[in-house]
Amino acid sequence: MFRHALSAIQNIGHRVIEGMWRLGHASRFFILVLLKSGTSLRRFGLVIRELYFTGVLSLIIIVVSGLFVGMVLGLQGYETLQKYGSESAVGTLVALSLVRELGPVVAALLFASRAGSAITAEIGLMKATEQLAAMGMMAVDPVSRVVAPRFWSGVISMPLLAAIFSVMGVYGGYLVTVVFIGVDEGTYWSQMQSAVDFRFDILNGFIKSCFFGVAVTAIAVFEGYDAPPTAEGVSGATTRTVVSSSLVILGLDFILTAFMFRGVS
Amino acid sequence: MTSESLIEVNNLSFSYDTRPILNGVNMRMQRGQVVAIMGGSGSGKTTLLRLISGAIQPTSGHVKFAGEVVHELSRDALFRLRRKMGMLFQFGALFTDLSVYDNVAFQMREHTNLPESMIRDLVLMKLHAVGLRGAHHLMPNELSGGMARRVALARSIALDPMLIMYDEPFTGLDPISLSVIGNLIRRLTDALGMTSIVVTHDVQESLKIVDYVYFIADGVIAAHGTPKEVRESVAPFVHQFVHGEEDGPVPFHYPAQSYEKDLELEDCRV
Numbered sequence: 047m048f049r050h051a052l053s054a055i056q057n058i059g060h061r062v063i064e065g066m067w068r069l070g071h072a073s074r075f076f077i078l079v080l081l082k083s084g085t086s087l088r089r090f091g092l093v094i095r096e097l098y099f100t101g102v103l104s105l106i107i108i109v110v111s112g113l114f115v116g117m118v119l120g121l122q123g124y125e126t127l128q129k130y131g132s133e134s135a136v137g138t139l140v141a142l143s144l145v146r147e148l149g150p151v152v153a154a155l156l157f158a159s160r161a162g163s164a165i166t167a168e169i170g171l172m173k174a175t176e177q178l179a180a181m182g183m184m185a186v187d188p189v190s191r192v193v194a195p196r197f198w199s200g201v202i203s204m205p206l207l208a209a210i211f212s213v214m215g216v217y218g219g220y221l222v223t224v225v226f227i228g229v230d231e232g233t234y235w236s237q238m239q240s241a242v243d244f245r246f247d248i249l250n251g252f253i254k255s256c257f258f259g260v261a262v263t264a265i266a267v268f269e270g271y272d273a274p275p276t277a278e279g280v281s282g283a284t285t286r287t288v289v290s291s292s293l294v295i296l297g298l299d300f301i302l303t304a305f306m307f308r309g310v311s
Numbered sequence: 312m313t314s315e316s317l318i319e320v321n322n323l324s325f326s327y328d329t330r331p332i333l334n335g336v337n338m339r340m341q342r343g344q345v346v347a348i349m350g351g352s353g354s355g356k357t358t359l360l361r362l363i364s365g366a367i368q369p370t371s372g373h374v375k376f377a378g379e380v381v382h383e384l385s386r387d388a389l390f391r392l393r394r395k396m397g398m399l400f401q402f403g404a405l406f407t408d409l410s411v412y413d414n415v416a417f418q419m420r421e422h423t424n425l426p427e428s429m430i431r432d433l434v435l436m437k438l439h440a441v442g443l444r445g446a447h448h449l450m451p452n453e454l455s456g457g458m459a460r461r462v463a464l465a466r467s468i469a470l471d472p473m474l475i476m477y478d479e480p481f482t483g484l485d486p487i488s489l490s491v492i493g494n495l496i497r498r499l500t501d502a503l504g505m506t507s508i509v510v511t512h513d514v515q516e517s518l519k520i521v522d523y524v525y526f527i528a529d530g531v532i533a534a535h536g537t538p539k540e541v542r543e544s545v546a547p548f549v550h551q552f553v554h555g556e557e558d559g560p561v562p563f564h565y566p567a568q569s570y571e572k573d574l575e576l577e578d579c580r581v
Contacts, residue, residue: 180404
């Protein structure tokens with residue numbers, strides 16, 4: 047009994063130490079990527095090429111999801127607000143929900159699943175098939191040439207995708223509440239215009255999505271670069287990217303919201 | 312001989328954690344030579360290539376390449392040195408998102424300021440040397456194993472290196488591709504005046520093309536000599552390896568307790 051308890055405590059201790067070591071390793075790798083981003087800035091074509099894979103190819107899932115989330119928000123918002131005779135505020139509800147929270151958060155979760163996992167799998171497979179080692183042997187630093195352009199493409203894509211998600215959501219809400227239910231169009235837009243503040247709502251939502259972009263892409267490139275060079279290793283790394291990114295997005299969202307919207311009416 | 316040596320491996324030892332892999336290895340490789348490094352699986356052949364290229368640090372001893380001690384170089388100096396080296400990986404390691412043409416052009420675009428028209432000519436010349444000029448537009452997934460390795464070979468000679476290291480270049484090839492790769496290694500080494508190190512298990516094919524052979528076993532150089540000396544050697548390890556004998560200094564059975572004891576037959580003896 048005592049031996050089992052001791053073994054369990056040792057196991058927990060071992061896992062905590064391993065987790066901390068890995069966190070330190072990831073932090074060092076993140077700093078290394080930032081230090082080696084010069085090539086990405088000098089040869090911006092490398093980043094633009096990756097922007098296509100991370101950003102443009104994520105557009106479909108972002109546009110469709112944004113539209114449906116906006117439609118559901120419009121529908122649920124209208125059902126609740128009409129009980130209090132405030133259905134005219136549905137535009138405000140849709141816009142604030144999207145711009146402050148759902149736009150950055152849901153877009154980041156989708157981005158982690160679509161682009162983050164793809165980045166991890168690609169870098170992990172490049173490692174498993176010795177492409178990164180070959181690059182190193184050709185005196186080309188894989189962190190500068192492969193990792194940094196993917197990192198910056200993710201950082202640039204994320205806020206743009208979150209903005210597109212919010213815009214599509216607002217139009218989804220418009221479609222349901224104005225076109226299908228019959229809420230007055232002028233009220234929908236004017237309430238939204240008067241309630242949504244550029245500084246507190248749009249800018250803060252944009253800052254959130256920038257943080258999420260850095261977090262998701264940093265996790266994705268680290269997991270790919272650190273993946274054991276086997277099929278099982280790459281598969282595990284891809285799963286870890288989606289799970290870790292999702293948890294980090296939700297945790298970061300709470301922290302950022304607490305700082306940004308404290309005391310804002 | 313020493314003055315002509317491109318690579319000097321001096322008393323080189325290497326361990327993974329506490330597991331020794333190489334123990335006091337000494338080698339000399341001259342300019343223009345094709346040298347084979349042979350040994351069983353896990354004997355440290357690939358580790359030796361990684362030590363020569365500076366990818367890992369030795370536990371003790373050193374490697375000198377063109378007069379420079381590889382492990383004492385800074386990262387930038389090591390990368391400058393690597394421009395004089397090429398490496399052919401076991402399965403080619405071609406960049407799967409780039410075409411054959413772009414794979415071969417990769418190093419030229421990364422390390423030189425040559426105009427695209429000149430890069431085009433050089434790429435086609437390199438691909439012509441390996442017989443794949445007509446395949447320049449293909450993607451790596453459209454190539455056979457032998458073709459992929461020839462493209463990788465063209466890529467590794469893109470900047471006319473002084474040294475090319477081949478890690479198991481004959482693995483998984485049909486007899487024709489195997490012969491083609493073997494002859495290309497010899498021809499390109501002679502034509503470009505470089506040195507080639509071939510890590511391989513393929514005794515018969517490699518003995519046809521190499522100038523000198525090192526055998527590694529248990530982390531040390533078990534034997535070395537010219538292909539003629541190796542073929543005629545009566546040293547038990549070399550004889551077993553060259554003739555592919557099942558048992559010998561490298562035993563068939565993994566060390567274990569007695570067979571009778573394992574089958575619990577000791578008490579049944581009459």
